[in-house]
Amino acid sequence: ATPEVKHFIKSIIEADLESGKRDHVATRFPPEPNGYLHVGHAKSICLNFGIADEFGGSCKLRMDDTNPEKENDEYVQAIQRDITWLGFHWDGAVRFASDYFEQLYQYAEALIMAGKAFVDDLNAEQMREYRGSLTSPGRESPYRTRSVEENLDLFRRMRAGEFADGAKTLRLKIDMASGNVNLRDPVIYRIRRAHHHRTGDTWCIYPMYDYTHCISDAIEGITHSLCTLEFEDHRPLYDWVLDNLDIEHHPQQIEFSRLELLSTMTSKRKLNQLVTEGLVGGWDDPRMPTISGMRRRGYTPGGIRLFAQRIGISKSENVVDLSVLEGAVREDLENASPxxxxxxxxxxxxxxxxxxxxxxxxxxxxxxxxxxxxxxxxxxxxxxxxxxxxxxxxxxxxxxxxxxxxxxxxxxxxxxxxxxxxxxxxxxxxxxxxxxxxxxxxxxxxxxxxxxxxxxxxxxxAVEAEVRLYDRLFTEERPDAVRGEDGQYVDFTRFLNPASLRTVTGFIEACVKTAEPETRYQFERVGYFVTDRIDHVPGERVVFNRTVSLRDTWSK
Ligand code: ATP
Ligand code: MG
Ligand code: MG
Incomplete structure (x- = not known):
């Protein structure tokens, strides 16, 4: 067994409890319902729910649903199923950022009234130009000096649907000369006539992530808002918004590094591409690094949690070989499989x-x-x-x-x-x-x-069975980071492993015939296998997936 490691986030929390800065711990896991959860999310889930358990606190599940075009209820349901399967329980009902749309809107009006936000007419291209670069300061929008009355009137008319998509935005008035480009008058509302999976056509303006996230955290009483490292430069904005609103509770954002798992992919967008282009059987294809794919493959919740514990939490690069995940799963299966x-x-x-x-x-x-x-x-x-x-x-x-x-x-x-x-x-x-x-x-x-x-x-x-032998989905360790001779990234789908699925007919001891779907076995001297949760029909059709071989046999 791996000893429980005390990582830096636990140390911060302990110190906060000791100093009296906090008297309890409240975390949240905030997925955007625009795809299925993957192994990277599993790391974040184990961290957020794990910390809540360890400190006797709570962890909320919040759907971060502010991009209506890409989000839908299938993903909302899948996310809940996967977290439950991993063995975690969220605090109370599932939350949705969209539950706070009215509150977020009211806070935006308050910012306008305090002279801290303005309606801008610059289009996206102009805005980019005005924003400047990392090395040069930006320029203020000519609309920045609009009066409070005009801003309020325009913002209300934005909400009422008087302007075309993209015609106006609401921006914070922070500092166009800031060395941190995130503070250069960031956009907090855009006009978008898109049907939302929960609010339907009620809204034609939608709040941006940076504005929504900190306020949602505050509304829910989150104490420690844990996110991945790319949000480090957004933290000053997170704090600015809360400092400039009449909100008492101020959660602390803490960043840790993303998991990068080799020979596979931890990007929802690219996993989505594999699904939509039919390159895999679906989000739950046993070769997918999604939680539902790993489940169908026969990975155990315990194996995935053991993996998360082993890879640890830090701010340094977290690049991990797939064999570490397979090793944890194998270890968990050893004493659990007949x-x-x-x-x-x-x-x-x-x-x-x-x-x-x-x-x-x-x-x-x-x-x-x-x-x-x-x-x-x-x-x-x-x-x-x-x-x-x-x-x-x-x-x-x-x-x-x-x-x-x-x-x-x-x-x-x-x-x-x-x-x-x-x-x-x-x-x-x-x-x-x-x-x-x-x-x-x-x-x-x-x-x-x-x-x-x-x-x-x-x-x-013996019974005859269909046995699906799975191997790595990609032949490259970093399929999305290979550059061609022209210096451009090569399309990652070129590195799909043609041998990632081989189906054979095997003969197995008769007792497996009546096994329920998702029953795990060790086939002696061969590997760990699971009855397929969809295609295996007890007593009628025997279908097994290879979860993992007995030893690490991958060779390049
Ligand atoms: P993707 O880039 O795959 O779409 P995301 O960060 O946009 O990932 P979200 O649904 O916003 O996806 O993620 C929910 C939570 O999971 C966030 O707090 C995010 O930081 C965390 N998370 C996502 N990917 C990883 C990863 N590879 N390692 C650790 N945590 C991750
Ligand atoms: Mg995100
Ligand atoms: Mg994303």
């Missing part, structure tokens, strides 16, 4: 001297260290399947599996010897004729050692 045998690349083995009825089925535990998982029968019959990998006609040195004339133990069953290899016209091995040593059930053969143990299933008893 084991069964499955043959995914079968060759038929005929046990020539096997006599039906001679042997009773043996029973074997589902997990060597967890007797509470129970046992199952492992029946044998004259025909069995073994994995193609477990036979070599010309074995390499130290080979302990099957070979012509050699012996191997069938896990939980007899020692068998390979007497004959049968090939098809192309020379491909299609069947092995073997004999069992009848005295080796549960005991070693007399006078010789048989080291190798292989998995197998009885052909007459």
């Amino acid at each position: 084991r069964v045998m499955a043959v995914l690349d079968p060759i038929k083995v005929t046990l020539s001297n096997f006599q039906d009825g001679v042997t009773a089925a043996r029973s074997a535990p589902f997990h060597p260290h967890h007797p509470e998982f129970g046992e199952r029968d492992v029946p044998i019959s004259r025909e069995i399947w073994i994995d193609r990998d477990d036979f070599a006609e010309v074995p390499p040195p130290k080979w302990q599996r099957l070979t012509p004339g050699g012996e191997v133990r069938l896990r939980y069953s007899y020692v068998i010897k390979c007497d004959e290899v049968i090939k098809d016209a192309d020379g491909r091995v299609v069947e092995l004729k073997c004999s069992i040593d009848p005295d080796t059930l549960g005991q070693n053969p007399v006078g010789r050692k048989v080291k190798g143990v292989i998995h197998w299933v009885s052909a007459g008893h």
